[in-house]
Amino acid sequence: MDWIQILSNSASSIISPATLAYALAALGLAVHFGFAGLLNMGIAGFMAIGAYGYAIGILTFGLPWWAAALLGLVASAVFALILGIPTLRLRGDYLAIVTIAAAEVLRLLFLTTAFDKVTGSADGLFGYHASFRASNPIPEGTYGFGPWEYREVDWWVRILGIIALILAIITVWRLMASPWGRVLKGIREDEEAVRALGKNVFGYKLTALVVGGVIAAAGGIVYALPSSVNPGVYVTSLTFFVYTALLLGGAATVFGPVIGSLIFWVLQTVLGNVLPAAVQAGYLPFMTSIQAQTLKFILVGIALMLIVIFRPQGILGNKKELTFVK
Template sequence: MDWNFIVSNTASWLLMPDTIAYAIATVGLAVHFGYGGLLNFGQAGFMALGAYGYAISILSFGLPWWVGILVGVGASVIFALLLGLPTLRLRADYLAIATIAAAEIVRLLFQSVIFDEYTNSADGLGGYHAGFREANPFPPGTYGFGPWTYNEQQLWVRVFGLALLAAALIVVWLLMRSPWGRVVKGIREDEDAVRALGKNVFSYKMQVLVLGGVLGTLGGVVMALPSAVVPGVYLPSLTFFLWTILLLGGAATIFGPVIGAAIFWMLMAFLSVFLPSLAAEGLLPGVSSVQAGVLRYILIGLVLMAIVIFRPQGILGNKKELTFNAR
């Protein structure tokens, strides 16, 4: 078993674009659920809107890359409004069903041949990277050390993603310390009490949905920067991965999504190599290397069950701020 490769591969995922993108999207999910008490199972839809809004703006309309990000954000705001108007008065379990259905509608629309001219249907979109790469401030060369060694384009993607993540954390931290944030957390605990104080609960919920959705959109943009945009990526399983990250790090925390994303993806990377290696050496009787690769999802599911049972507040969470009973 090549431990050097296993350790190097695991460590490299600490700064992968996917890890950064999932962290940003999970910060948005923390705004939805951890602070606002909204049981959103459609964050994958917001990420898809960000990625497709970015790519289509560049490929079909020739807009600059930074305008493409704004288009994705605008699309997520419209989607949040359309989603929130009929659903935010629903009870938490019905809201979860509505949001996962809405995210699937978004994915299937992008996959449909109806909009093939813009989305390329199931084949997805690529070749939209030129503008972003031209904005790269780093001269050609190799940067970093060990498993964190990148060329100038790889470094640019990571620096840009980390900058967006830092901005998201600062904005959420400031908002949750403000009077607005205290009202939002009050709604999470008892919306009837907040309504009795004369606050427009529906309006606050809508603002929470929009803010968390915008952060999900930015996560989708970061995930699309180094690769292609393919509708098969934005399955419900993506949202469930985000929930795993959120519950692992802590739902109502600022840095919980960052810690959770790093642990989740490093664990996934470790198991993706470690388990097939065990199978290849005959240490998993009756299990092939391919089956061993799938086994990691079972183990991740067991980890999620253990977190919910033994530490539902997550690594950084506070039991006083649990929202599993949110209405």
């Protein structure tokens, strides 16, 4: 097995666009689930709206890349309002059912051939990079060192992704350290009690859904920036992966989702490299290398179960939170 190559790939994944995208999506989900207690199972839908909004903005409306990105964010805010107004009166588990359905409806709308000209149906959308690449201030060439050696285009994607992530972290951190965040956490604990204290609970939940949704959509855009928009990505398992990253780091923390996404992707890369290599080297004789790739996802599922059972507050979560059973 080529351990150097495996280590290099794993280290490289620390700042891969996918990691940054997951970090943004998990941060958005932290606002929904960790701070507001909204069991949103449709985070993949928010990411899809961001990615499709960006691609459609460029391909169909001919917008420059930044205006298209803005379109993706606005579209996700509108989606959050449409989703939230009828459903936020529901209790936790019912909200989960509705949001999972809404994300699937959205995905199927993008997949259907009826809007093929705009959404590209099963082929997805691609070839929207001209405006984004033209805006790149970095001169042509390869930069970086060791495992982090990328071309200028790849750096431009990563830099913008990191900027978006930092902005999102500052916003969420500010919000949650403020009285606004206090109300939100109160709603997570018991919304009736907060209502009895004169707070417009519905308004807070709707705002939280929009804020988290926009951050998750930014994640979708970062995911789409370097490559293409593929409807097969925004499936329900994406929601579960983002939840895994979130719970790994700590749901009710600001940096937890970021750390969680990082660990999630590094682990994915390690497993994705090690398992097939192990099969080839004959360590896993009962398995083909395709099966080894699938084993990766089985291990992710097991990891999610173990976290929820043994460390529900995540890596960065407050240990005291574990002491109390709700």
